[in-house]
Amino acid sequence: MKDSCFNEFDPNALNVEDALGVILQSIKTKKTCESVKLKSAYKRVLAKDIKATKDIPNYKNSAMDGYAVNITEISGNNFVFNCIGESFAGHPFKGKVKPNNAIKVMTGALVPDACNAVIMKEMVKEKDNMISVRSKIAKNQNIRFPGEDIKKNDLVLSKGKIIDEIDIGILASLGESDVYVYTKPLIGFFSTGDELVSLGNPVIKSQVYDSNRYLLHGLLQKYPVKIRDYGVVKDNMTSIIKKLKKASSECDLLLTTGGVSVGDADFVRDALNKLGKINFWKIAVKPGRPLAYGKIDKCLFFGLPGNPVSVVVTFNLFVDAAIKKISGQIIRRTLSLEAKLESDIKKRKGRKEYKRGVLSVDKGKLFVKCLGSQGSNILSSLKNANCYIELGESINSINKGAYVKVIPFELESEYYD
Numbered sequence: 001m002k003d004s005c006f007n008e009f010d011p012n013a014l015n016v017e018d019a020l021g022v023i024l025q026s027i028k029t030k031k032t033c034e035s036v037k038l039k040s041a042y043k044r045v046l047a048k049d050i051k052a053t054k055d056i057p058n059y060k061n062s063a064m065d066g067y068a069v070n071i072t073e074i075s076g077n078n079f080v081f082n083c084i085g086e087s088f089a090g091h092p093f094k095g096k097v098k099p100n101n102a103i104k105v106m107t108g109a110l111v112p113d114a115c116n117a118v119i120m121k122e123m124v125k126e127k128d129n130m131i132s133v134r135s136k137i138a139k140n141q142n143i144r145f146p147g148e149d150i151k152k153n154d155l156v157l158s159k160g161k162i163i164d165e166i167d168i169g170i171l172a173s174l175g176e177s178d179v180y181v182y183t184k185p186l187i188g189f190f191s192t193g194d195e196l197v198s199l200g201n202p203v204i205k206s207q208v209y210d211s212n213r214y215l216l217h218g219l220l221q222k223y224p225v226k227i228r229d230y231g232v233v234k235d236n237m238t239s240i241i242k243k244l245k246k247a248s249s250e251c252d253l254l255l256t257t258g259g260v261s262v263g264d265a266d267f268v269r270d271a272l273n274k275l276g277k278i279n280f281w282k283i284a285v286k287p288g289r290p291l292a293y294g295k296i297d298k299c300l301f302f303g304l305p306g307n308p309v310s311v312v313v314t315f316n317l318f319v320d321a322a323i324k325k326i327s328g329q330i331i332r333r334t335l336s337l338e339a340k341l342e343s344d345i346k347k348r349k350g351r352k353e354y355k356r357g358v359l360s361v362d363k364g365k366l367f368v369k370c371l372g373s374q375g376s377n378i379l380s381s382l383k384n385a386n387c388y389i390e391l392g393e394s395i396n397s398i399n400k401g402a403y404v405k406v407i408p409f410e411l412e413s414e415y416y417d
């Protein structure tokens, strides 16, 4: 059969899961690591497991401003203690505590070993260093114990985790001033197309501004990677080969957009065939079926489609996983939900489709509307959407009221007013 993107059923097209499997299997994580200061570790990929070198908290301390006492030998609910000293955060009480003594303690201050309860300041009456309490006191009340948060030798963070603000806080509480992270891979990209004009120049009819490079630059921002923009390349074999050679010799991963289909001006696939190896180029997905995946020497290569929506969908589905794997990240499955369809959807069997939709919540139930314009050139369908509606290969048209699989872009609801 002639190569074509016309048929929905294409025996040579890989399904999404298999394609993802091929991609992940073919990629090795970059081995190089570097030590960075804790603040600079934000959003970097942790390169080794972190075990706690101490208990957190590392001493018995008070959860309240109040009085530390020993209740072992007392009972009832009317007590009098003699307050013999104070313990402040950073300035512990150093004397001896006898039965019926109390130590005034502040939040976070060391609770003497001899004490086993802290009474809230608001619960006592104080006069001439004597404090009286008219309520029950429970053993260990208002005391924070060593290791209550993190125990010494616990695995705190796993290799491959993206370090977020909470991790930074935890690492700081463990005293880790420097962190081992994977070095950032270099991701390069260029656009192909005779019709493309770079920003700052006028466009005439028959030309379009090159939006894909900006789109890709934006998409790549959230990853722990270095980014290199190789500009626009004309639709001719010589120019494409020249640029592929240069960029692939410099980058860990190279992305191109356009020129990967079967048109007379589509040279990317042939160029890739000449310079390197193609793993596959057709995937049973809509939008985005023509997508070349392969390697030029050590550089991984994705020839993404030209239409902007296809760029985003294939990036989300495949490039995302590839970047995570090269950069050493743990790869998680995407979170999906089930929502009730608020409009009919037209679809043919044969390809997995990612429609753009609007997910909403009404009285605790999830609803999803499929947006009207689903063309792979209509970038505003992504602007107006907050989720993908994922419809499997075997699904035909589907009616309002049915439940569908939804992948939220971000877990936010409607505007706050």
Ligand code: AMP
Residues within 6 Å of the ligand: 191, 192, 193, 195, 196, 208, 209, 210, 211, 212, 213, 257, 258, 259, 260, 261, 263, 305, 306, 307, 308, 377
């Ligand atoms: P192609 O895959 O090269 O046949 O391109 C498919 C469609 O995407 C055509 O309408 C192109 O004009 C458009 N397109 C390709 N590359 C870009 C780009 N970098 N920016 C905006 N549109 C593009």
Ligand code: MG
Residues within 6 Å of the ligand: 192, 193, 194, 235, 258, 259, 265, 306
């Ligand atoms: Mg083109």
